[in-house]
Amino acid sequence: xxxxxxxxDNAAKIYPPAMTEGWxxxxxxxxxxxxxxxxxxxxxxxxxxxxxFPNFAMKLKRGFFWYYLEKLDGAPEIRDDVQNPCxxxxxxxxxxxxxxxxxxxxxIAVEIFHVITDGGGGLSFLKTxxxxxLTLKYGIDIPRGGDLLDxxxxxxxxxxxxxxxxxxxxxxxxxxxxxxxxxxGTPDRDFLHVTTGILDSGEISSRAKALGVTVTEYLSxxxxxxxxxxxxxxxxxxxxxxxxxLTVPVNLRKPFNCxxxxxxxNYANVGLDTRLGEYGFEEAAVIVHHQxxxxxxxxxxxAKVASNVNIEKSLFMRLVPLFIxxxxxxxxxxxxxxxxxxxxxxxxxxxxxxxEMTPYVERFEFMLGSLIENPVACAAVGYGxxxxxxxxxxxxxxxxxxxxxxxxxxxxxxxxxESNNI
Numbered sequence: 001x002x003x004x005x006x007x008x009d010n011a012a013k014i015y016p017p018a019m020t021e022g023w024x025x026x027x028x029x030x031x032x033x034x035x036x037x038x039x040x041x042x043x044x045x046x047x048x049x050x051x052x053f054p055n056f057a058m059k060l061k062r063g064f065f066w067y068y069l070e071k072l073d074g075a076p077e078i079r080d081d082v083q084n085p086c087x088x089x090x091x092x093x094x095x096x097x098x099x100x101x102x103x104x105x106x107x108i109a110v111e112i113f114h115v116i117t118d119g120g121g122g123l124s125f126l127k128t129x130x131x132x133x134l135t136l137k138y139g140i141d142i143p144r145g146g147d148l149l150d151x152x153x154x155x156x157x158x159x160x161x162x163x164x165x166x167x168x169x170x171x172x173x174x175x176x177x178x179x180x181x182x183x184x185g186t187p188d189r190d191f192l193h194v195t196t197g198i199l200d201s202g203e204i205s206s207r208a209k210a211l212g213v214t215v216t217e218y219l220s221x222x223x224x225x226x227x228x229x230x231x232x233x234x235x236x237x238x239x240x241x242x243x244x245x246l247t248v249p250v251n252l253r254k255p256f257n258c259x260x261x262x263x264x265x266n267y268a269n270v271g272l273d274t275r276l277g278e279y280g281f282e283e284a285a286v287i288v289h290h291q292x293x294x295x296x297x298x299x300x301x302x303a304k305v306a307s308n309v310n311i312e313k314s315l316f317m318r319l320v321p322l323f324i325x326x327x328x329x330x331x332x333x334x335x336x337x338x339x340x341x342x343x344x345x346x347x348x349x350x351x352x353x354x355x356e357m358t359p360y361v362e363r364f365e366f367m368l369g370s371l372i373e374n375p376v377a378c379a380a381v382g383y384g385x386x387x388x389x390x391x392x393x394x395x396x397x398x399x400x401x402x403x404x405x406x407x408x409x410x411x412x413x414x415x416x417x418e419s420n421n422i
Contacts, residue, residue: 010164011263026369030109045132059096086369163264169302180245185395226403245271268295338373
């Protein structure tokens, strides 16, 4: 029996209080097929997929102590895609759903409010939706497994659990406050500028292996150098002693052997202290590698999860009404959230599909909507021998992505760049 309602998971609880009239925390995953999308078939596939992901078929509701999710029937209306992705979601205009589906030509895009899932859950939904669509359109038999789910069975209890509550460690650890260098630019929040760099994933993987690091660590190092280029160019006196730092989301499902379809990610902060002098690229990559290794140690991750869970379980959070908690949580998110990092890099990794699907799929993409403080974000995903790196920004200056891709080109990496700017 599927639940009529769900409490928000531990990570999701912060997002409703942090919402503003012009912003909520969205991200987007998309797939490009080899033929134009048939909307009528996609609608049938969407109904089946949404029923398989009960956390998607829910509406955000306000309770006395906490927000919660309440069951909805059906699926959201499929809409035309737009040049300005991840704009503020108006739930009442979307049938109450906290995600939306957009179509343009051969592309299917799903934009998701973070209260229902994270990037890993979003990719699982899109892969399953794509499999259902291809099955209905072409009559092919697609094997299911891993994060490609079978829509003929109901969600299990494990898939709907709050992984944070289940896997919190016995001891909590809190991070010392450290405000990072902040990217300042000319605000342009009415339009999300998107710049996509298309790289050869095999080449990036080989370069990373040559340094003894992962692709995420390699890209993080390039992004740190781009941010340091920004800092040198701006020469801001008040921020001269702040370190350049990245937030790197960590999918917790694998280290904790967890099958949840809801949010289950934590964040690692890696960076370079520019007060200590100049760094060579290889030297910096090794530093980032060890920082991420330390941050993603399972014991440390469990302790960080416990720290967040302990806040939720505190007497204040349990007994104080939501109208009092809301401004406190909103202020905490602004103070403790994006300000600890200069920007972020979220890498979903390599998308793997059954052989039966690959002839019909050209491309996957992943992008982050605007952040509440940091004006530039970076997201990556690999498929079909290509690595797609998306920069999204809410400022006019394109310095960071230009510095990132220019540095790669100077290192001998071939880059094809696309943009939604006219």
